[in-house]
Amino acid sequence: MKTKPVLFGAAVVAVVAIASVVFVQSRDRVSETDSFTAPGLEPLTIEQARAEFWRLTPALLLVVYDAFGQTDEDTIYDTLASVTHGDALEYLYLERIGAMAGGGLEEADQTIHEIKLLTTQVARDGARLAIDASWQVIGTVGHAEHLHVRGNTYSADLSVAPVDGAWRITDFELLDVNRDAAGETFLAPDADG
Template identity: 80%
Template sequence: MNKISILAGVAVVSCIGVAALVFWPTRDSVSETAEFTAPGLEPMTIEAARAEFWRLTPALLLVVYDAFGETEEDAIYDTLSSVTHGDALEYLYLERVGAMAGGGLEEADQTIHEIKLLDTQVGRDGANLAIDASWQVIGTVGHAEHLHVRGNTYSAELAVSPVDGAWRITDFDLLEVNRDTAGETFLAPETN
C-alpha cells in the first residue's frame, strides 16, 4: 500500500466523521409527527403538546404531587422519574427528601382534588416547551385525627421536553408559593 492510498483512506474516514457530527440528530431534532405519552392523556406531537399545555401541565404536576405523597425514598424517586428528568428530577427529589428529613409527612395522607392552571404562557424552542405557569392545588392533608384543606398557589418556570418517548419536566424553577388560601381544619371521618 502506498502513502497516497493511506492518505486518501484517512481523508475519506475524516469526511465521514465530520459529516456524522454535522448531520447527527440531536434531542431537539425530533420529528414533528412523533408522538409522546403523558399520564392520563393520549400521545401528543410537539405542536399538540404546545396547543394543549393546559392539559399536559396539570397531568405532569399531578404525578409530582403523587410522588410528594410517598414516604419511601425509592417510591418518591421512581414516581418523580416517570414525569421528570435531569435537573428537575434532582431538584424535586431533593425537595421532597429534605422535607422528610425536616419532619415531613410520615404517612401518605395527602389527597389532591384539583390542579387548576391560572396565568400560564407557553413558548416553543424546537421540541422543548417553555411554560411560565401559575397553578392552584386544592387538596387535603391529614395529621392525626383532623384534615387541613389546602388551596396553595404556585408559580414556576418549567421546561417540558420529550425524553425516552414521554413528555417530562426537564427544568423546574419555583418562583413563588402563596399559602394565603390554605383552608380550614375539620375532623377526619371515622374509619372502620
C-alpha cells in the same frame, strides 16, 4: 518532543467532545410527526403539546404531587422519574427528601383533589416548551385526628420536552408559593366505623 503528546491528547479530547455533541444532538432530534406519551392523555406531537399545554402541564404536575405524597424513597424517585428528567428530577427529589428529613409527611397523609392552572404562557423552542405557569393545588392534608383543606398557589418556570418517548419536565424553577388560602379544618372520619 514533550509538546507532541500534549497536542495529541488535546486533539483526542476535542474529537471525542465533538463526536459526543453530534451523537447527542442526532439522538435527541425528533420530527414534527413524532408523538410522545403523557399521563392520562393521548400521545401528543410537539405542536399538539404546545397547543394543549393547559392539559399537559397539570397532568405532569399531578404525578409530581403523587410522588410528594409517597414516603418510600425508591417510590418517590421512580414516580418523579416517570414525568421529570435531569435537573428537574434532581431538584424535586431533593425537595421531597428534604421535607422528609425535616419531619414532614412521615405518612401518606395528603390527597390532591384538583390542580387548576391560573395563568400560563408557553413558548416553543424546537421540541422544548418553556412554560411560565401559576397554579392552585386543592387537596386535604391530614394531621393526627383532623384534616385541612388546602388551596396553595404556586408559580414556576418549567421546561417540558420529550425524553425517552414521553413528555417530561426537564427544568423546574419555583418562583413563588402562596399558602394564604389554607382552607378550613374538620375532623377526620372515624377509622373504626
